Amino acid sequence: MPQYAILVYPSANRVYTDSSPGLLRAELSVFGAALSAELTDVGEDTIGGVGYVVFSTAEPLTALDIALLSNLSSLYALFEYTHSERGEETLRPVTISPLASFDSDLLTIQKYPGKTNELFTKLLFNVTLLSTASPLAMLEQPLHVLDPLCGRGTTLNQALMYGFHATGLDVDGKDFEAYEQFVKTYLRTKRVKHTAESGQVRRNKVRLGRRLDVEFGLTKEQYKAGETRKLTYLNCDTLTADDLLKANSVDVIVTDAPYGVQHGSHRTQDASLARSPRDLLAAAIPVWTRVLRPGGAIGISWNTYVTKREELVEILARAGLDVCEGGPFEDFSHRVDQAIVRDLVVARKPA
Known part of the structure; x- marks a missing residue:
């Protein structure tokens, strides 16, 4: 053997x-x-x-x-x-052949307090990809990844590393500006052929936030041939995801659930939603599920001190998702610091 x-x-x-x-x-x-x-x-x-x-x-x-x-x-x-x-x-x-469309510094160059470890982000990313109805698709085609609580873009960068299309949402204006500056500087420094446009997000004449749209080629030849990848960052409320994205348009959703008030929704009058990650997820997961393709998967990491696993599993099940349970899916819990024990949960949308 x-x-x-x-x-x-x-x-x-x-x-x-x-x-x-x-x-x-x-x-x-x-x-x-x-x-x-x-x-x-x-x-x-x-x-x-x-x-x-x-x-x-x-x-x-x-x-x-x-x-x-x-x-x-x-x-x-x-x-x-x-x-x-x-x-x-x-x-x-x-001899190994990892998916690596960019140099590793795309994942490591950003340093800031509270950044999710890039190795764990990749782990969560992988487990989610492999839990879809087509686990080998990650090697076969450029998938569309959504991080609806994207912060400064660790998940978005991992999607770019894999050569995927990526969309992120976050309400924090400072995080949006920091990521916009980072990704534009990175692509320019690495001489990656691209376009980058910033603007406003409006629906029914109501301003919802700002947006960054980047289109780039993994090689100059692919860029000239129109074989490009797209990155979109929407500085908007995560509860607007199904307003801003088409239904069934995202292959996987990967996100690190918040530990603080900065990721709370601005769309509700319920003040507890801004404080409680559990309440935020309860409101947001049905919204995210509507933009997820049938057969696609959602992977969430969270702090077990603030939300019990069974509560999150129940929220996912109520949204019509099939939660992956048992075996290795029960073995990802680990200590981050004295206030955080992190775990992950993955669920698939029925095909």
Whole structure:
């Protein structure tokens, strides 16, 4: 039975580094459902004094399997792993081919208080993509990703890294301005062919907020041929998502639920909605679901100290979504700091 070993990416965040092997095991198990061969014996081992996440498969990994696994959030290197009865251990490197339309600094260059760890954002992104009705679509076509609470754009940047189309909503004007400046500067510095336009969002002569529309080519040749990607940031209330986006137009929704008042909705007179992430999600998830394609998935990370898992599962179910439960989906909880224990939940819209 073929065996493999994953060298875990060293995160700059010590707390996340401690959690990474366990999170990678759970993520790998979700990936396993899309592999051509059965995944078994997922665990951890020490090889040459270094920790690895190890696993076995019923058959050797195919080229498509390797292409898929190349995108594991904390994968630094992949090896074929053999060990003899005499105790000799051998690691043979496997060439990986991650989706990477830009340099890694697209994800790491932004530094600000409260930024979600980019490795965790990628993990949440991956688990959501693999929970759709077409998990291999991430390798086959440019999907449309929505982050309806996008802040300064960590999820949007991950979507761009994968070569996808991305839309974000957030009510915080400072976050909108910071991301607008960042993405324009980044694309210009990297000499990426693009256009960027800013303007107002209006419906029925009512101003809802501001917008940034960016269109770019992954290569100069693709840009000239009209094979472009689109990025839209709407500085608007998340409860207007179904007014601003077409129904059934988004392939996946990926978002980090808020921990504070800054993400509260301005569209309601209920003051508790501005304070409670649970109430915000209860109001927003039905709105988001309307723009999600049948067969698409929504992935949400949140602080378990402010909302219980069963409450969030109930909200998703009431919106008509099928929640992914059991197995690895119960193994993503991890400590961020004294006030935050983060978990994720994923649900699919029936096809």
